[in-house]
Amino acid sequence: MNEFSSIILEMMKNPPDADESIPVVNRFSTAIAVTLPFLVLSVVAVGLRLYTRLHLVREPGWDDVFVAIAVLLNIVGQTTFLGGVKAGIGQHLIYILGTLPTAMKWFYVANAAYTSTTVCIKLSLLLQYLRLFREGYRRTATLIFLAIVTLWGGTFSFMAWFPCFPVSGFWNKTMVPPATCYAFGYRTLDGGTNTLFAFAGSNMSLDILIFLIPLTEYFQPSLKRKQVLAMTGLFGVGLIAILMAVLRLWSGLKYNHRGIIMYDYTFWLPEVQVFSCLEIDFAIMCASMPIFWPSVMAAWNQIYVTKEVIVTVSVERRYDSNKDDLEMAMASSVRSNESTEDMVTGHSTEGRPFFIEDLTALRIVQIKSPEETLRMSWGGTALKK
Incomplete structure (x- = not known):
């Protein structure tokens, strides 16, 4: 008997109330209402950014390439998140065993797309900083973080897209012979959840550090009132993105070490994924605002x-x-x-x-x-x- 089967049997000994109401955040209608408007705003922001860089300024760069990839991956990630909720994500694990493989297929794509999106938006911001900071300590810091994010992002993205060999082992835990899984592949449930928390924590930390690099521009004595107001709005959007990353980490950690409920991951995943969607949406808008606002x-x-x-x-x-x-x-x-x-x-x-x-x-x-x-x-x- 594998670990997954033993956990299912343990949960069946003391099953959750099948008649309890589903939390608001776990409902499909809530997922659409919360995520879709901000997804549209992020797509519009990138559209205006690319129009400005390609048609008005005519100075496209690699930062535009990565933000375009990020918005495409974000669309994929949020679409598959909604597909997963429709397939059973948000309900208790033991009540969706029949549709669990389908739900996990949706979750596999949503998690991998989210992971790669966070990498792309960070690379886009750092490449954007290189266009701004031509010398000095801020350029040095940008180059250092560019190397760190490349290594960090490449590692976690590979683990997210290839959590098992073969990949189908991610959603088919009963295949014979069993797939070779690790990290995001939930070879053990402890290992899987620890990987999620490790990624969420490092992602949040990098968001904060990258956000701080251009913050010194805010304290330039030559700034005028309108510039201060504009940059205040920009950094405000960035702070919201960081807050969403913090809440994403918190929403997963609050179930850690809480007995069998920690393994009922299909039940608490929607809250984590909602914060993931909002984090990416605000990060994309923050990266695009300085580019398209002058054209407006x-x-x-x-x-x-x-x-x-x-x-x-x-x-x-x-x-x-x-x-x-x-x-x-x-x-x-x-x-x-x-x-x-x-x-x-x-x-x-x-x-x-x-x-x-x-x-x-x-x-x-x-x-x-x-x-x-x-x-x-x-x-x-x-x-x-």
Whole structure:
């Protein structure tokens, strides 16, 4: 008799109440209501990011590649999570033995996709930092963490996608001869749960450390009020992602060393997976906001420019016959330009703002398309035509 069978027999000696109500977080409707809106927001954020980098700025990088992979894996992971809940994840283990192989197939993909997604989003953030920090201790720290995350992520991703040999041994515990399993493969249930907790703990720690690297930018004395507010919003989203990682670890650890309930993993998995989904969604949004937000502001300002240009042209035509009045109108326009020049920021370690504050001056100084305006602003303090 293998360990899995002995645990099932032990649970049957004192089975949970079959008539008890399912916790709210274990319900399929709850899983959809909580995860789907944030999944959509993360997809939209990446879409805006890629549009900005590919079409407006035209400076794509490896950080964009990894965030695109992350959002695709996130879609796969959250879809299979919902499939697992539909197949029985969220109910007590001994009551879904008939559908357990199917439920575990869904969980296998969801867990592997989540593991790889956390790796990709960390790599995307670190590669994004390399574009920002061209020298100094922050670049050194970024390179060190890039190496650590590559090794850490490669190891855990391999264990998640290949938990057993053959892989089918993950969901078929009765196959003959038995599969060779380890870590995520639940060769022993203690080993499987310990691997989940080890990954969750190291993932949370890396999230916090990576989050701290650009935090020093927040305390630059040259930051203006709008920049401070923008970066506060950005770091706020990052803190939510870290909070979700902490809650994910807590939601699993609270069942540890609680007797037979610890092995009733199908019952407590949904709460862990919900926090996993939210963690990834907020991390993706945090990574994308500094990229696409300037394009949103540029598009908004361009609407204002269009109206302003029409008014200016009408004034010049109206006073075309009067040279003095025309010069007064032109001088007024120049003063308007000068009054907004101090609203453009250009502070960063590379000459590129961490988060562009405002494009108000550009909307008057350069009456051009939003695409050209954004390309000029993103080039740094020296505007490039």
